[in-house]
Amino acid sequence: MVAIRRLVVSPPLINSSSPSASEPNQLLELFESPHTGAVTTRTATLTGFSETSEHTVVFTNNSISSVNTYGYSPHPLSAYIGYVDAILSSAPEHSIKPFIISITSSSPISLASMLDAIQELRAKFHDTEGATSRIGIELNTSCPNIKGSPPPAYNISGLVPILDALAECFWKDPTLTIGLKLPPYVYSTQFDDLVGCIATYSRPDPSDDSRRLNPFAFFTSTNTLGQTLLFAEQAAPAPLSVVADSDGGAAPAVFALPTGLGGMAGEALHPLALGNVYTLRRLLDAHTDTSLCDIWIVGVGGVTTREAHARMRKAGAAVVACATVLLREGVSVFEKLSIPSDGGD
Template sequence: MATTKLKIEPPLLNSACPWATTLEDIKALYDSPFTGAVTIRTSLLEGFSHDDSIHQYTFFTPGKTIPSDAPKGEESKPPSSTSNPSEPVSTLNTLGYSPLTLSEYLGIINEIVGQRHLGTDTPTKKPFILSVTGTADEIAMAYALVANAAEMDEDLRLAMEVNLSCPNIASAPPPAYDKKELDEYLEAISDSKSTYRGRMTTPDSTPKVGLKLPPYTYSGQFEMVVDSLRKAKSSEPGEGSVIDFITCTNTLGHSLLLNASLEPVLNSESGSGLGGLAGAALHPLALGNVATFRKLLDKDPMTKGIMIIGVGGVEDKDGAERMRKVGAGAVACASALGRYGVSVFEKITKGN
């Protein structure tokens, strides 16, 4: 069975998040010598109608009262507005997806790699992980766009992460909680990879595909996912699952913050203020998800080669080492990136 799935060296990167939205965001992440890959904020084929009045985020310290006039969105960005920047940071968000389309992100990647061709950028070829979402048919179309881009430029190292885990879209629960829906996505991914595999010059140039998963809380959920991954066999002889990596875990939905006036801190599509919890408060659950998936994946040759990108509450070297200890092949962060900026990757690497 093939063991090379996705190469991320150094094994540190960002996860799909608001701080990986713009050209400037993505280039800063790409230029950092402490990142081994760059994940781009989750996009749709046609873009997402972002509305600052209902798509929001805030930083907070668990267990502490939030002022009634607490800032949110870009205004809440620490550390300058944080009284004690050494405290672990958590985030709550009611965000949707990126306002930029997948095609626009492919253009941004071409611009960044083009600068490297001109000798104005690092010569290192880092993978770009394009996080995408939509229906199963739209995911197949997204893979076609990514594969075509990879075919046209052999210097592009592209992968696609299918986000099946956003908790903030009204009337659209995360598909990764439903086996039937999950299997439909896996079938679409399998068909897409089979179509384009023969057109690539080398196996490594075929865009790898992963799943961004939500948090799971009981054994049957983990077993359901692994069973689907095991049955989604690659068409390539000698390979296992059609999925190359999983990213776990995304934010924990139906979380709520109340301010000093006992009102929701954030607005949301539903008007409830419920959103996705991330950062330090999620770290123990994320560690448990990574550990459980690694143990189950390793039990079967079909799934043993699937890499895990561990994400959830990592903001220092110790946190990254915990993730690696329980089975993450690479470690990603989002809340800490929003808090510290791209320098967080040097902080994690050097233990500063």
């Protein structure tokens, strides 16, 4: 069991935001599994993302790895609020299993509207009362597949206005548990810039001014790695997609995805994901602002076996998540990934 602020995650094994958590039946199946400690929804925008046949995924033929061109959910945030409302309303009376509603926006005004809607849902369930909450928020700062909109966590100055909106909401209601889904970082300054930025949001705890509090409770690390390419013969089964060149003709190579490039996930990403989790945990623990020690890490990237789960925990993740293997094998995979001692109580 792990308590991320007011969210009790037991066991500390969950899904990460992905198309496997897009539809209400998928969310219900994840919620009802005894091997998941929380459920993360697919990332929603305020009005929904325009998804086409170009948004898809392929798996490699030599490992449990994938490359995808997915963007965000085609369903608006209002749909996920309805799905979560229905599932929690029908949950067993004493259930404290939480939902993490994944959202994104490049507009602070739009984001504030989304936060208000989630807070209304929390109010319905009296989520600010007692010691635990059943609804938290994860801001996706890291999708590499949105044309003309790079992941904001790669550009700290562009990320700040969005963090400001989240922090403002938190300080109005410190019972709200907020996390950030991060992209894979590949050099030290990226980590330093992020952690330094997050530290600026710490303040004295309103309930105990002898300690400091940061509005961000967890980091989910890491999302997919963009600009990766698979040829058709590397995919299983090999698709027959071609990519048009700049003149509108067929490109000289046959690629696995309709658009050629996409975001890599699964086992191929695992070493980089471990390095990101390890580095973030060390920086948070070593920071002079001790409130950063209280930020948990949800480790994701190539968790396809129980051994990979254990490695992610050793690297510094308090909670471990998966997406690629869930998409490939379904919710039953969580039993295979579970570490027996994490059964919870």
